[in-house]
Amino acid sequence: IVTMKAGNSRCAFSLGFLVGSCTLYVFLRQVWFEKSFSWKLDGKSNPAPLGPEQTTPDLTWKVEGSALINLKHPHQPGEDSHIADELFEKVRILCWVMTGPSNLQSKARHVKATWSRHCNVVLFMSSEEDRSFPTVGLDTGEGRDQLYWKTIRAFHYALKNHGDEADWFLKTDDDTFVVVDNLRWVLSNYTAEQPIYFGKRFKPYAKQGYMSGGAGYVLSKEALRRFVEGFSTKVCTHTTSVEDLAMGQCLEKMGVVAGDSRDTLQRETFHPFIPEHHLTGKFSKTFWYWNYCFYPIVEGPQCCSDLAVSFHYVDPELMYTLEYYTYRLRPYGYRHRYQPPVPAVLPLASHTGKPTTEAQRLDERVNEKSVPTNTMNPRAEKVKTTGTSHKVTNAAQGRNITDRSTA
Amino acid sequence: MRWRAGETDSRTDTTFLLFSGCVYGNECDVVASKCEHSSVLLKGLQSSMMSEGSSFMKGMILGGIFCLVMAFFETFNSGTHSEGREHLHHHLKPVSKDELQKLSESQMSDWTLQVRVYCLIMVTPKLLVHWATANDTWSKHCDKSVFYTSESSKALEAIDLQEQDEWARLRKAIKHAYENAGDLRWFFVARPTTYAIIENLKYLVLDKDPSQPFYIGHTEKSGELDYVEYDSGIVLSYEAMRRLIEIFKDEDRCPERGHALWKTPEEKQLATCLKYTGVFAENGEDAQGKGLFNKKSVSSLISDSMGQNPADVVEACCSDMAITFGGMSPSQIQVLMYGVYRLRPYGHDFHDSLTFLPPNDSDND
Numbered sequence: 129i130v131t132m133k134a135g136n137s138r139c140a141f142s143l144g145f146l147v148g149s150c151t152l153y154v155f156l157r158q159v160w161f162e163k164s165f166s167w168k169l170d171g172k173s174n175p176a177p178l179g180p181e182q183t184t185p186d187l188t189w190k191v192e193g194s195a196l197i198n199l200k201h202p203h204q205p206g207e208d209s210h211i212a213d214e215l216f217e218k219v220r221i222l223c224w225v226m227t228g229p230s231n232l233q234s235k236a237r238h239v240k241a242t243w244s245r246h247c248n249v250v251l252f253m254s255s256e257e258d259r260s261f262p263t264v265g266l267d268t269g270e271g272r273d274q275l276y277w278k279t280i281r282a283f284h285y286a287l288k289n290h291g292d293e294a295d296w297f298l299k300t301d302d303d304t305f306v307v308v309d310n311l312r313w314v315l316s317n318y319t320a321e322q323p324i325y326f327g328k329r330f331k332p333y334a335k336q337g338y339m340s341g342g343a344g345y346v347l348s349k350e351a352l353r354r355f356v357e358g359f360s361t362k363v364c365t366h367t368t369s370v371e372d373l374a375m376g377q378c379l380e381k382m383g384v385v386a387g388d389s390r391d392t393l394q395r396e397t398f399h400p401f402i403p404e405h406h407l408t409g410k411f412s413k414t415f416w417y418w419n420y421c422f423y424p425i426v427e428g429p430q431c432c433s434d435l436a437v438s439f440h441y442v443d444p445e446l447m448y449t450l451e452y453y454t455y456r457l458r459p460y461g462y463r464h465r466y467q468p469p470v471p472a473v474l475p476l477a478s479h480t481g482k483p484t485t486e487a488q489r490l491d492e493r494v495n496e497k498s499v500p501t502n503t504m505n506p507r508a509e510k511v512k513t514t515g516t517s518h519k520v521t522n523a524a525q526g527r528n529i530t531d532r533s534t535a
Numbered sequence: 536m537r538w539r540a541g542e543t544d545s546r547t548d549t550t551f552l553l554f555s556g557c558v559y560g561n562e563c564d565v566v567a568s569k570c571e572h573s574s575v576l577l578k579g580l581q582s583s584m585m586s587e588g589s590s591f592m593k594g595m596i597l598g599g600i601f602c603l604v605m606a607f608f609e610t611f612n613s614g615t616h617s618e619g620r621e622h623l624h625h626h627l628k629p630v631s632k633d634e635l636q637k638l639s640e641s642q643m644s645d646w647t648l649q650v651r652v653y654c655l656i657m658v659t660p661k662l663l664v665h666w667a668t669a670n671d672t673w674s675k676h677c678d679k680s681v682f683y684t685s686e687s688s689k690a691l692e693a694i695d696l697q698e699q700d701e702w703a704r705l706r707k708a709i710k711h712a713y714e715n716a717g718d719l720r721w722f723f724v725a726r727p728t729t730y731a732i733i734e735n736l737k738y739l740v741l742d743k744d745p746s747q748p749f750y751i752g753h754t755e756k757s758g759e760l761d762y763v764e765y766d767s768g769i770v771l772s773y774e775a776m777r778r779l780i781e782i783f784k785d786e787d788r789c790p791e792r793g794h795a796l797w798k799t800p801e802e803k804q805l806a807t808c809l810k811y812t813g814v815f816a817e818n819g820e821d822a823q824g825k826g827l828f829n830k831k832s833v834s835s836l837i838s839d840s841m842g843q844n845p846a847d848v849v850e851a852c853c854s855d856m857a858i859t860f861g862g863m864s865p866s867q868i869q870v871l872m873y874g875v876y877r878l879r880p881y882g883h884d885f886h887d888s889l890t891f892l893p894p895n896d897s898d899n900d
């Protein structure tokens with residue numbers, strides 16, 4: 129019995145040992161497994177959880193009735209956008225987007241998610257009111273023949289309800305992509321009190337031409353006042369449903385000037401088609417476009433300014449793609465060929481800065497070593513980058529570019 | 536002697552649980568002996584049960600402790616082991632902005648000179664359109680770009696390797712590039728269907744020493760082998776090239792023409808040869824962990840993101856400092872050139888620590 133007792137206890141001991149180790153193994157397995165699984169998930173191509181230094185862009189809208197008021201200009205982490213911020217304060221733009229109930233989810237939604245975030249005030253104009261989107265109800269029908277009615281009512285609404293909140297009033301379609309920061313640059317050399325408007329200028333049917341509706345056009349506050357006045361005095365009426373032509377004719381009657389929106393190298397900023405068509409397309413000689421454009425058409429890369437303002441016929445996928453190209457994707461350290469002049473409206477202090485002197489010192493040091501490689505452009509030596517001579521820089525660049533184009 | 540249930544016999548130190556019994560004494564004899572037997576039996580059972588129970592408990596506790604010890608030992612081991620493996624499947628990121636700002640200007644200009652890239656673009660006449668596009672666009676941003684072809688074409692200039700087999704062609708191209716590198720220390724191998732932003736490539740390798748072996752791109756796994764995907768471009772440092780040239784001489788481990796019936800893609804053959812020299816694939820990604828090398832086109836990536844992250848399409852899609860995209864048509868590439876090098880919002884500056892100038896002979900950037 130004693131031996132049996134001893135044997136039994138040994139058995140019991142081993143059994144216990146086995147049970148204990150097995151239980152704990154299974155338990156640990158669960159814990160480790162979970163941990164390593166979560167490691168695997170993090171290690172994959174999914175981006176790591178956003179740290180404090182880079183949160184998603186601020187969607188700091190204030191919804192006021194049917195208007196989206198932008199409280200803060202969207203920023204990327206790591207960028208110095210003080211110049212863009214100053215222009216945001218000084219050149220206030222109200223964007224109104226022509227849309228309709230059936231387009232809200234398919235088109236207008238993407239406008240709302242992308243470029244319209246850079247406007248000071250955004251209004252989505254529809255035939256019907258929609259509190260949730262939000263859209264303004266213009267009390268019209270839908271369709272091409274209603275376009276001018278919608279435009280007339282939209283502009284009246286904007287002046288009446290938001291006249292004090294903006295200096296410029298931009299009209300676009302829901303398939304137009306706009307780089308609002310570049311629009312501010314174009315407009316910064318003018319004031320809201322001048323009766324002037326800008327867009328992609330067409331020449332027929334109106335003496336001073338008119339602006340293409342699809343590419344978007346922007347009126348100064350004075351121009352808008354005169355437009356509204358034209359209707360109240362019956363100088364302007366609903367003449368035709370061809371909205372952009374009718375606008376041009378009314379504004380011409382009211383003494384509003386059709387402005388030149390091209391950049392300092394005479395490249396267009398408002399574009400009636402998508403970038404691909406302008407950059408690579410060869411327009412057939414019989415295409416109406418040739419006869420419509422007020423300024424000479426340039427095909428190929430010089431069609432479009434670096435500081436392009438708008439493109440038209442942009443589908444949702446292209447809208448996000450253009451947002452990525454404009455605001456996100458960039459080549460590190462690249463010195464752009466086109467150095468735009470700083471608008472006069474900005475104080476001198478904002479464009480004398482560290483970066484230019486750093487670049488200048490770098491150039492000097494590199495030229496000391498005098499290595500003839502691609503990264504060192506010998507022509508850059510001529511470009512003096514001091515604080516007050518942005519104009520000089522531009523001229524030098526301008527000279528370079530014109531030289532190349534005559535070659 | 537009589538015992539009652541629950542009493543303990545001090546002699547044998549056993550506790551009667553069930554019933555009382557008697558051992559000594561005449562009247563008890565017969566009963567007692569019976570009792571004794573049964574009680575002893577029971578006693579034995581009880582005691583063995585007790586000792587079994589306690590030894591069971593002891594065994595269980597000891598087993599648990601043993602298991603814990605083994606587990607810790609194992610993770611410690613595999614921890615360092617997986618550390619080793621993690622080190623091999625490295626995630627390579629660009630130098631941080633803070634570190635860049637700490638550097639002196641002389642170091643900055645040293646780095647600018649060091650980080651120059653030799654582009655090897657592997658073309659065939661079948662890909663003539665893409666060849667022409669690469670020639671006209673991104674290849675101009677390389678410090679030296681050489682097209683290596685399987686057979687010459689009248690339309691475009693290239694080094695004719697007269698070799699149909701892709702792996703053999705790649706080997707010849709690498710040898711040629713190494714011999715003609717001059718003082719260039721970084722090499723980028725791609726097909727013309729890939730589009731590359733060379734400035735961002737330079738940014739990625741800026742603080743890496745090219746006299747160390749580097750083999751960078753978008754990494755994939757095939758069994759035990761980590762390799763860099765060809766379609767999204769391969770980056771090699773000077774040292775990695777040097778080791779490659781050495782191992783090319785070894786016909787057993789790195790044969791020029793395989794004897795197997797099936798053909799291993801050249802990207803895996805490259806990885807295998809490099810592995811023999813102790814060089815392992817590293818995945819290029821940005822500070823947030825987003826991949827920098829893409830084999831898909833921008834529109835494809837955006838389209839995917841619209842499906843998966845409709846609330847934040849652009850943020851979730853692709854890196855701001857992306858290096859490569861693949862599968863884009865020539866006109867899409869012209870748009871990409873415009874989008875990368877020209878189109879920008881006025882008033883947003885980045886104050887990058889380095890400056891790269893535009894190439895001399897192009898108008899689309």
